[in-house]
Amino acid sequence: EIVMTQSPxxxxxxxxxxxxxxxRASQSVSSNLAWYQQKPGQAPRLLIxxxxxxxxxxxxxxxxxxxxxxxxxxxxxxxxxDFAVYYCQQYHNWPPWTFGQGTKVEIK
Amino acid sequence: EVQxxxxxxxxxxxxxSLRLSCAASGFTFSSYNMxxxxxxxxxxxxxxxxxxxxxxxxxxxxxxxxxxTISRDSAKNSLYLQMNSLRAEDTAVYYCARGLGYYDxxxxxxxxxxxx
Numbered sequence: 001e002i003v004m005t006q007s008p009x010x011x012x013x014x015x016x017x018x019x020x021x022x023x024r025a026s027q028s029v030s031s032n033l034a035w036y037q038q039k040p041g042q043a044p045r046l047l048i049x050x051x052x053x054x055x056x057x058x059x060x061x062x063x064x065x066x067x068x069x070x071x072x073x074x075x076x077x078x079x080x081x082d083f084a085v086y087y088c089q090q091y092h093n094w095p096p097w098t099f100g101q102g103t104k105v106e107i108k
Numbered sequence: 109e110v111q112x113x114x115x116x117x118x119x120x121x122x123x124x125s126l127r128l129s130c131a132a133s134g135f136t137f138s139s140y141n142m143x144x145x146x147x148x149x150x151x152x153x154x155x156x157x158x159x160x161x162x163x164x165x166x167x168x169x170x171x172x173x174x175x176x177t178i179s180r181d182s183a184k185n186s187l188y189l190q191m192n193s194l195r196a197e198d199t200a201v202y203y204c205a206r207g208l209g210y211y212d213x214x215x216x217x218x219x220x221x222x223x224x
Contacts, residue, residue, distance in 0.1 A: 100152070
């Protein structure tokens with residue numbers, strides 16, 4: 001089973017700042033990585049797949065990069081609606097499909 | 109409207125059973141692979157089970173294999189999860205999610221609480 005590790009667990013930022021979230025896989029997942037955003041009381045929403053492709057309707061301020069075992073989700077200028085928990089997920093070796101433990105982006 | 113709507117959650121005693129449903133609308137349900145993903149209170153996401161569009165391939169997480177059964181009925185545009193021998197650690201919000209690999213559509217979730 002591939003273990004996904006996200007860092008940091010919590011990120012305190014101010015609106016308008018640029019943020020970067022990290023995700024590491026225990027072995028190579030090539031570019032088979034997705035990012036999701038989850039707000040309190042809501043279902044997760046797909047942001048990025050294929051490590052760098054934005055899902056339909058996702059603003060350009062969200063970008064993904066990386067391959068192999070190291071990945072990054074960047075938000076260029078944090079908006080109020082971006083405060084949420086972000087999860088990475090690998091779909092290279094399955095089953096199981098595995099998620100990271102999440103990074104919470106909170107208001108500083 | 110394109111959506112997934114789960115139902116069937118509730119409070120059940122340890123050792124009990126529950127059947128979750130997920131109603132799909134607005135897209136060709138029969139063409140899509142489907143999954144159940146759960147989230148324990150205050151915790152992260154855990155994939156639970158997968159079923160191929162044709163129902164010919166099914167997978168389960170180790171934590172539920174032998175206790176849970178996934179199925180689908182394309183005539184009813186519905187996905188199901190039969191959960192038996194429930195344990196306290198199965199307490200979670202259960203989401204149905206569309207896709208093979210990454211999940212581009214999720215339902216709103218249904219809460220399952222296993223407690224005496």
